[in-house]
Amino acid sequence: MSNLPVTERTRVRRHPERGSQELALIYQILDEAYLCHVAFVHEGQPVVLPMAYARVEDRIYLHGSSKNHMLNALADGVPVCVEVTLLDGLVFARSQFSHSMNYRSVVAFGSAERVSEPEPKRAALSALCDRLAPGRSREARAPTPQELTATLVLAVPIHEASAKRRSGPPLDKQDDLAWPCWAGVLPFEQRLGVPEHDPRLAAGTGLSGAIEQLARSSSR
Amino acid sequence: MSNLPVTERTRVRRHPERGSQELALIYQILDEAYLCHVAFVHEGQPVVLPMAYARVEDRIYLHGSSKNHMLNALADGVPVCVEVTLLDGLVFARSQFSHSMNYRSVVAFGSAERVSEPEPKRAALSALCDRLAPGRSREARAPTPQELTATLVLAVPIHEASAKRRSGPPLDKQDDLAWPCWAGVLPFEQRLGVPEHDPRLAAGTGLSGAIEQLARSSSR
Numbered sequence: 001m002s003n004l005p006v007t008e009r010t011r012v013r014r015h016p017e018r019g020s021q022e023l024a025l026i027y028q029i030l031d032e033a034y035l036c037h038v039a040f041v042h043e044g045q046p047v048v049l050p051m052a053y054a055r056v057e058d059r060i061y062l063h064g065s066s067k068n069h070m071l072n073a074l075a076d077g078v079p080v081c082v083e084v085t086l087l088d089g090l091v092f093a094r095s096q097f098s099h100s101m102n103y104r105s106v107v108a109f110g111s112a113e114r115v116s117e118p119e120p121k122r123a124a125l126s127a128l129c130d131r132l133a134p135g136r137s138r139e140a141r142a143p144t145p146q147e148l149t150a151t152l153v154l155a156v157p158i159h160e161a162s163a164k165r166r167s168g169p170p171l172d173k174q175d176d177l178a179w180p181c182w183a184g185v186l187p188f189e190q191r192l193g194v195p196e197h198d199p200r201l202a203a204g205t206g207l208s209g210a211i212e213q214l215a216r217s218s219s220r
Numbered sequence: 221m222s223n224l225p226v227t228e229r230t231r232v233r234r235h236p237e238r239g240s241q242e243l244a245l246i247y248q249i250l251d252e253a254y255l256c257h258v259a260f261v262h263e264g265q266p267v268v269l270p271m272a273y274a275r276v277e278d279r280i281y282l283h284g285s286s287k288n289h290m291l292n293a294l295a296d297g298v299p300v301c302v303e304v305t306l307l308d309g310l311v312f313a314r315s316q317f318s319h320s321m322n323y324r325s326v327v328a329f330g331s332a333e334r335v336s337e338p339e340p341k342r343a344a345l346s347a348l349c350d351r352l353a354p355g356r357s358r359e360a361r362a363p364t365p366q367e368l369t370a371t372l373v374l375a376v377p378i379h380e381a382s383a384k385r386r387s388g389p390p391l392d393k394q395d396d397l398a399w400p401c402w403a404g405v406l407p408f409e410q411r412l413g414v415p416e417h418d419p420r421l422a423a424g425t426g427l428s429g430a431i432e433q434l435a436r437s438s439s440r
Binding site: 009013014034035037038039040041044045046047048049050052064065067068069079080081082083085087089090092093094095096097099101103105107109125126128129132133136137139140141142143144147151169170172176177178179180181182183184185186187188189190191192193194195196197198199200201202205206207208211214215218 | 229233234254255257258259260261264265266267268269270272284285287288289299300301302303305307309310312313314315316317319321323325327329345346348349352353356357359360361362363364367371389390392396397398399400401402403404405406407408409410411412413414415416417418419420421422425426427428431434435438
């Protein structure tokens with residue numbers, strides 16, 4: 001896969017060695033996280049909200065209620081910034097100054113487009129459902145025409161974006177290495193726990209395939 | 221603890237029953253997460269960046285390099301929005317439409333103030349270090365005057381903020397309860413893993429107290 005162009009907005013200024021426009025890396029980060037943080041300007045005020053999302057090819061799909069004022073404002077094509085960050089570890093150095101975090105993040109700039117046609121809209125909603133558990137959209141009941149109307153779907157193209165990441169041990173200066181305290185990384189682990197049955201689940205209903213597979217792959 | 225006032229910006233419009241201006245809840249969420257998402261307007265464009273932070277009383281402290289253009293712009297007091305979200309679980313419903321996530325989030329509006337005086341600046345940096353592991357700032361080497369100068373510290377007051385959270389099982393409509401698939405919640409668990417020693421650690425250096433305590437409390 002190729003690289004995105006470096007633009008004035010996506011050039012990584014602080015620690016440029018940690019920045020990347022590599023699409024494969026950008027997609028990998030986007031496909032691992034569950035939440036993105038969507039920023040836009042509303043009446044002169046910056047606003048950032050957490051949202052579920054799904055990446056399909058070079059687009060990030062968002063969705064919400066058709067009555068959501070903010071989403072409707074986004075659908076009008078105002079500039080938007082979408083950010084995703086995975087926290088990988090806490091970095092403990094000898095000096096307070098060199099404490100850090102290991103992470104992988106993506107920042108994308110662009111504007112959202114409304115997905116209105118029924119078929120692409122259904123496909124985007126299936127992708128959003130499958131993002132929670134691959135294959136889940138085929139187990140669950142598909143949206144009714146009323147539900148489709150009640151849902152706003154937006155697509156943000158991934159055309160101007162960069163990744164940034166830090167990994168590895170603390171970077172204390174040579175002079176600090178003799179400082180008498182432990183230094184290293186506490187890795188940050190995220191996983192799915194034991195499935196909790198809906199209290200209204202019919203007696204004897206076992207995990208469906210998509211959930212069982214997700215729960216198994218996550219507890220590795 | 222009291223409630224913050226509800227303002228036009230912090231009134232929760234979608235699912236108002238999930239919103240809260242309760243300070244105790246807002247602080248609890250801020251004290252549990254490690255990363256916040258800071259949005260601001262830069263040359264007309266919304267930008268959102270992930271940052272480490274620490275809450276002390278009614279302020280969110282941020283820090284970075286004194287050479288960071290964006291942080292310097294923030295220090296000039298432009299409007300800012302700070303968002304923190306904890307993902308608690310993936311919610312699987314019978315209908316695609318009712319799939320959801322359990323989460324706790326905070327959105328705060330305001331503007332940042334530069335923390336310039338050496339003593340409050342040292343205190344804020346200690347809080348940022350202790351946020352990674354309580355007590356760590358006393359184990360690590362304190363900042364030199366040069367390091368203090370090289371670091372920009374900002375404070376965002378928590379005066380206009382709201383929390384929002386969803387918990388519990390999926391909310392399928394009665395008509396969907398007979399749909400033949402599993403429904404429930406996959407809890408999302410985050411914890412710290414086994415400490416990884418810095419390769420440059422002097423032989424025989426054990427975990428320091430702050431790290432040992434954090435690693436123990438996290439593996440519960």
